Amino acid sequence: MFDFWMGSETLPIYGFMIRAGIVYVYIFLIVKVLGQRSMGSIDALDFIFGVVIGDILGEPLTDGELPLSGPVAAAALTAGLHLTLSIVALHTPRFRRIIEDEPIILMKHGEILHDELRKAKITLESFLMDLRLRSASDLSEIDYAILEMNGTISVIKKSKYDAATPNDLQQSPRSKGYSSVLIEDGHIIEANVRKVGTLDWLRGTIQQYGYSNAEDIFLLTLDEAGNVFISPKKK
Structure with a gap:
């Protein structure tokens, strides 16, 4: 009766379906406990957690002989370790620097820093492509280009190339707020x-x-x- 949990050499199709439902709900609960994170701000710790959890809970979905209790317990332990590390990093700046990379300045005051590009293992062609994707193809307009901890490159243009704001035009439009x-x-x-x-x-x-x-x-x-x-x- 509980073959879907204990595992069986002849686990029927409905057993795999029940396992899939259990794993889906279980991962959903883990994500809710860990808290909401922006997909754009996923760091190395989040990436490792996602890979490990996927490997642990993915195997019993394809191998009906494996019991489900072991992977579920291992996933709970992994989630607990991840949550603990995240909380420690949140309250301990020194430890945070160990698990989170510092932003790397790739371009400063309009000058490309070749040593920093090599440090970040980014080719010049890839760097220029990232700038074009951020509508910053004119290098003369760029003040800073920074490799952020999530692997994306942010661009800060020189002040004279910033778009004029209503405040610059001495206007005070009503805030549009949330739609x-x-x-x-x-x-x-x-x-x-x-x-x-x-x-x-x-x-x-x-x-x-x-x-x-x-x-x-x-x-x-x-x-x-x-x-x-x-x-x-x-x-």
Whole structure:
């Protein structure tokens, strides 16, 4: 009866399906316990954790003879170690420097630092490609280029090449803030509508923009400045 947990040479297909469901929920709970992290800020410790967890819990999904208790316990221990290291690194700056790489300055005051490129094992062609991907193909406009701890290159342009802001033009526009989704795929999100107005107000806004009803709209958002964005449904 519990072959899906203990393992069996003749584990049926439904046993593998049950195992897959258990592993998925288990990994989901582990991720929730460890806390939300930005995918763009994954460091070496997070990468190692992901590889180890995937290897530990992936094998019993393909080998029905293996019991599930061992991998589950090993994954729990690995998650506990990862959480402990993350907490210690958070409260101990010196230890943090051991597991997190310092940013490397690759370009300073418009001058490419060749020694730092070699230290980071980045070729000049790769460096120039990264700059182009960040709309910084004109090297004369760049003040700093920095290799961040997550492996991406950030660019700081010289002040005279920064885009003019409303503050530079002595203007004080109202903050747009966070945009709320009021209609998604033709369906009204009533919980969001109640935060900014009423359903009658929304219907009036829809008609004001030339639509008969919400079913004609794929996406409608409203920001805190009152700006409405509408993307119609393709017919």
